[in-house]
């Protein structure tokens with residue numbers, strides 16, 4: 001089987017090794033003639049970015065890049081990015097990178113044509129309708145990790161640097177017009193990032209699958225996403241050059257993010273405030289929280305995860321699934337507790353308040369309240 005294909009679900013995805021060569025064609029398909037490539041500081045210096053800029057330049061698209069993007073991108077990065085977009089006279093964005101480059105790139109394309117401030121578009125009720133949709137610039141997304149899945153998402157996670165809160169900014173037109181999923185771009189990812197991002201994809205699939213809302217399409221996608229992680233994450237971790245494993249992990253990432261339209265849950269609800277306050281890696285934080293969250297939700301998800309265990313050929317139903325998660329984390333060098341991850345002297349009340357305020361809370365199978373969420377956080381610590 002060749003791991004190359006064109007998909008149009010949930011958007012146009014050009015999938016396959018080497019397809020970054022189609023970047024100029026992807027820009028043309030998205031009606032972009034003067035793109036601004038948005039990425040993070042670390043990636044800006046890397047060879048894959050230089051080669052992409054070379055491809056853009058060779059096609060007459062220029063080689064404009066904005067890379068003042070923090071690992072947890074914030075409103076200051078957004079302001080600077082919008083300035084660069086306007087000053088450069090750009091007509092679209094190539095969002096390039098892991099979660100931070102993708103999320104900030106999508107946001108710059110969105111904000112450049114808006115007159116209202118960023119926080120007016122937080123994912124609350126119908127606030128997204130406040131946007132001038134016609135002024136949103138087109139986006140081509142190019143993931144360079146396999147986890148966030150932001151390339152197929154309709155939102156960006158942005159940290160409010162004043163309050164240290166992660167906010168979700170949503171608009172249907174955040175969904176990129178064209179995505180290039182080229183697993184070759186993930187070859188150089190360090191082991192710890194391969195693990196952390198891969199486990200983010202896994203958490204998306206697990207939480208989406210367990211979320212109680214009705215969305216059978218998402219259910220199918222989450223289940224198969226978990227299988228891909230089970231079969232290929234350890235392989236990608238053991239040998240970063242294993243292209244087949246890298247390709248399947250890139251699919252799992254896109255599938256997890258497509259699936260979580262159905263909802264997330266307590267893992268992400270906790271992980272967002274912890275990451276915003278303690279600057280821990282998002283996917284790794286999720287992985288540390290997952291075992292306690294599975295036990296927390298046990299009464300509601302025992303049967304459902306039993307079905308998953310059977311599909312994944314894990315013996316022992318729900319308990320077997322939990323044991324598998326412990327084993328996977330251990331094999332990938334994930335710390336057992338948040339304390340080990342570097343969460344020192346946590347303000348428990350503040351994290352719990354942040355978790356209860358997070359939109360992911362609504363997708364958790366059991367209702368999260370102050371008391372049970374406090375107990376859950378303490379179990380993770």
Ligand SMILES: [Fe+2]
Pocket residue numbers: 148200203204268282286
């Ligand atoms: Fe996530």
